[in-house]
Amino acid sequence: MKKTFLLSIVVSIMLNGCNSDSALTTTASIATTDPITVDTDTVPPVIKLLGDNPLTITLGSDYVEPGATAIDNVDGVVGVDIYNTVDTTKEGEYSVIYTAVDSNNNISKTTRTVKVVAAENDTLYNIVSSLKLVGYASEIALSSDGTKAYIADDNGGLQIVDVSDPTNPIIIGNVDTPSYASGVALSSDGTKAYIADGLSGLQIVDVSDSANSTIIGNIDLAGYASAVALSYDGTKAYVANVINGLQIVDVSDPANPIIIGNIDTEHALEIALSSDDTKAYVADGNGGLQIVDVSYPTNPTIISNVIINDANAVALSSDDTKAYVADGNGGLQIVDVSDPTNPTIIGNVDTLNYASAVALSSDNTVYIADGSSLQIVDVSDPTNPVEIKNISVSPESTLSVTLSSDETKVFAGCANFADENGSLKIINLP
Template sequence: MMLGHFESVVSWGVFASGNYVYLTADTLGLQIIDISDPANPVQVGFFDTGSIANGVFVSGNYAYVSDGFDGLRIIDVSDPTNPTEAGFFNTGDRTLDVVVSGTYAYIADGLAGLHILDVSDPANPVEVGSYTPPGTARRVYVDNNHAYIASGSSGLRIIDVSDPTNPLEVSFVSPAFSTQDVYIDGNYAYIVDWDEGLRILNISDPSNPVEEGYFDTATEGVAVHFYNGNAYVADNRTGLWVIRNDLLTGIEKEETFPQSFALHQNYPNPFNPGTSIRYELPKRSRVELQVLNVLGQEVRTLVNETQSPGRYEVQWDGRDNYGRRVASGVYLYRLHAGEAVQTRRMLLMK
């Protein structure tokens, strides 16, 4: 079900965080869209990246933009209405996408393949590793020590990056037409395959991915992101579309809710300065999601409200309840939902 629409002349990349969607719009640069009302998205900020803005990833207060032949642009978006540049890196080819996990940025750099940068200092990124798969590296997503590269006519390439200085390919998926983008959610990879729509792969075993579903998009799908149960799909001709995530068995079937309570591992982890926490509710519940220190003392309350059954994603920016940045180290995050309680650990690195 389509919930809302923001008209953009050209859209190549999309990332949702908090109440904002960050849209890369070719020569129009980075557009920042307020989605607090999904039915009425409104642009609140803009940054001219200088070249062709392709992919975007937001981590903490920074938007990492792959800007064609101008390389990687690192934009401070702590004030979404006034974004400013914090740093850049010249990759040497056509930079098409970027993902940040922990202190590393993974860049899809066209025919030059995958670059891995240390971005612990956003003002001074440094390359530590690289890998060149077949085809054109268009998009990249990193999850559980694997990089998933959308490589156009060479399909989806799955790379083991447990050692960032020595990435190794473990499997690949042939394209239906031309694999443009990939997003990982749990055990599933969602890939946009141009005119062939959105394909859903089970990647519980990254060395043996299996296709399990699809959604037939209307025209030229180029990018996809999942957030709070909705798919945000960037279309090359018609802008941003917001679609409810009923995709596992097809959009025409009845909506399905989670069958059990679940709290997932945060992503990225380790992280700096921000991370995402996903959880699932099988029924309407009073929900409290808190960040605790290792002594069990409250650091930040992220959610404290009654929520309907569904899948949720919450951002933590590494700050406490008073807006102060917390120290590096191990933190706990605990979810109460009715009678259910679950706690996980995460690592903040600076």
């Protein structure tokens, strides 16, 4: 507001002289002006939260941000910055913080409380435990009684974990292998573990005494051994070698393993054997799915292949008629292999992240290690697979997945690339 004061001074001086009249009148006006005062905006924006506050979500589900709006008395609609601390893999209360700033730097802030809770009367799909490991949990094999997990732990070698109490897994033994433990298979009697050990080929470990496990045999396979599968009778190890394809090793004498067969493929990453040990299904990276006749182990022969962009892992149906392939950015590919000479893709589902491993249950449910989550897919109709659950393991990434023999739990091998270590996570299933 502007205020002006006018000060008028009138000075009249009358001078009178002899025989004359004279008048002198002087008028002076002085104006003064106060400084202009402008009203200052000190009112911050008003933030309105959309959705519930507090907000309750189920453990293991995705947090979907309801959003917020902000109105300022001068600027009108302004933006809202959101800082989210919600971890849906753990029960508890979390805060989501909303901040808005107007053009005069007036700041307002408000908070939404998010409660992560287990499903009512239900612990299904919950991560019941997480055990930190030395390296990245590349693959997991379980003992026949389900009480021990044998983990190919990358630079951590072989880790042996007591999982008899799934809520409290405990490392009870380990073997420091020479290279990077990438794959593991267990003998039927549970006394020997076969490790695909990267640059150091195949390592054979006596695990009959978990606390005192010892390497009893090994063979240099050249290239990079990434996965291993055992024949039904335990006399042969089939090794996926990234450089040298599929290699077949006679392990009937564990102290003296011998290569008896080999066939070059593109980039062999993982392998599954048919129930009669006559065919090997090789997840071959950019080479897709390779089907190899191994009925004569000394002379393996590729009989067909399916072009898949990035085949990382494969699981077979119990009747050997379908192959389920983890296809990296291509998600899950389902291949009809009832005629192994003419395999055909019959279904697929686009997963959220990068599909790197796969396991199949007897009720036609597929579990996919898919980056920061575990994807669960119903494949009862293989031509129309349907995602039924997504379990987040963020900030870690899933690398491997194995089912317990009773299919009530899934064991996920995870990697935290930022911290350069990993973990074993145990999850309850229906």
